[in-house]
Amino acid sequence: MEKLQTLFKQKKDLLSVYFTAGFPNIDSTLPVLKALEEGGADFVEIGMPYSDPLADGPVIQNSSTVALKNGMSLKVLFEQLKELKKSVKIPMILMGYFNPVLKFGVEAFIEECKEVGISGLIIPDLPYETYIEEYEKLFTENGISNIFLITPQTPDDRIKKLNKASTSFIYMVSSAAVTGARNGGLSPKQVDYFERVNSMELKTPCMVGFGISNHQNYKEVCNYAHGAIVGSAFIKHLENIGDDHNEIVGFIKKLKNGQ
Numbered sequence: 282m283e284k285l286q287t288l289f290k291q292k293k294d295l296l297s298v299y300f301t302a303g304f305p306n307i308d309s310t311l312p313v314l315k316a317l318e319e320g321g322a323d324f325v326e327i328g329m330p331y332s333d334p335l336a337d338g339p340v341i342q343n344s345s346t347v348a349l350k351n352g353m354s355l356k357v358l359f360e361q362l363k364e365l366k367k368s369v370k371i372p373m374i375l376m377g378y379f380n381p382v383l384k385f386g387v388e389a390f391i392e393e394c395k396e397v398g399i400s401g402l403i404i405p406d407l408p409y410e411t412y413i414e415e416y417e418k419l420f421t422e423n424g425i426s427n428i429f430l431i432t433p434q435t436p437d438d439r440i441k442k443l444n445k446a447s448t449s450f451i452y453m454v455s456s457a458a459v460t461g462a463r464n465g466g467l468s469p470k471q472v473d474y475f476e477r478v479n480s481m482e483l484k485t486p487c488m489v490g491f492g493i494s495n496h497q498n499y500k501e502v503c504n505y506a507h508g509a510i511v512g513s514a515f516i517k518h519l520e521n522i523g524d525d526h527n528e529i530v531g532f533i534k535k536l537k538n539g540q
């Protein structure tokens with residue numbers, strides 16, 4: 282949580298990159314993380330593969346299927362993260378669905394997160410109300426930030442509530458759809474939505490995700506938010522090049538700097 286807070290205070294135009302743990306290979310976690318860090322990603326979002334990922338489009342779904350076939354699980358992921366804890370400096374957040382977390386045991390899960398140095402969690406199917414009633418204390422006491430998602434459909438009063446309960450950033454979903462790289466610029470509707478959120482002058486910074494696939498998209502949304510999150514475009518790249526270090530570094534540099 283603190284690592285993320287410091288990063289948001291110190292830097293603008295943040296680039297966060299999502300990848301699915303266990304993809305393309307079971308032991309890709311360390312090489313991918315190292316290459317993302319070297320390429321200039323400001324923080325990373327590690328996906329915990331799940332068989333029923335409702336918010337995910339085909340590219341991320343496919344990576345989850347492969348990762349599960351490769352034998353990735355929460356237990357394996359935590360073991361890997363324990364080993365690489367000292368060699369990765371950028372903040373890490375985990376993204377995943379609530380069911381596997383419940384099965385693991387929420388308390389045990391949060392303790393593992395703390396132990397391996399996870400800064401925050403994105404659990405799209407954990408409702409705000411349940412979080413506040415049952416888990417807020419557990420998360421904050423362990424320094425784990427819960428990251429809420431908002432969409433163009435989220436009303437102002439709800440955004441205000443989420444803003445209050447946020448401890449790092451709000452995930453501003455760019456449009457109401459599943460994850461997936463899209464081409465083309467922002468639509469007037471998206472701009473209206475970003476401007477509506479900006480005019481609320483929230484205490485919490487926002488990151489935009491869903492459909493950001495290249496340097497131009499990234500720069501464009503940085504006009505309306507603290508940074509952007511790229512998932513499917515990166516996973517597609519991994520489909521082609523595997524976890525090759527130099528290829529990943531090159532991809533991230535291009536995403537961030539445009540060349």
Ligand SMILES: O=P(O)(O)OC[C@@H](O)[C@@H](O)c1c[nH]c2ccccc12
Pocket residue numbers: 299326328336337341376403405430459460461462490491492493510511512513514
């Ligand atoms: O894939 P995209 O369109 O680049 O979007 C980012 C996204 O993949 C990543 O943040 C993510 C993957 N699965 C999610 C589920 C919910 C929210 C966010 C996510």
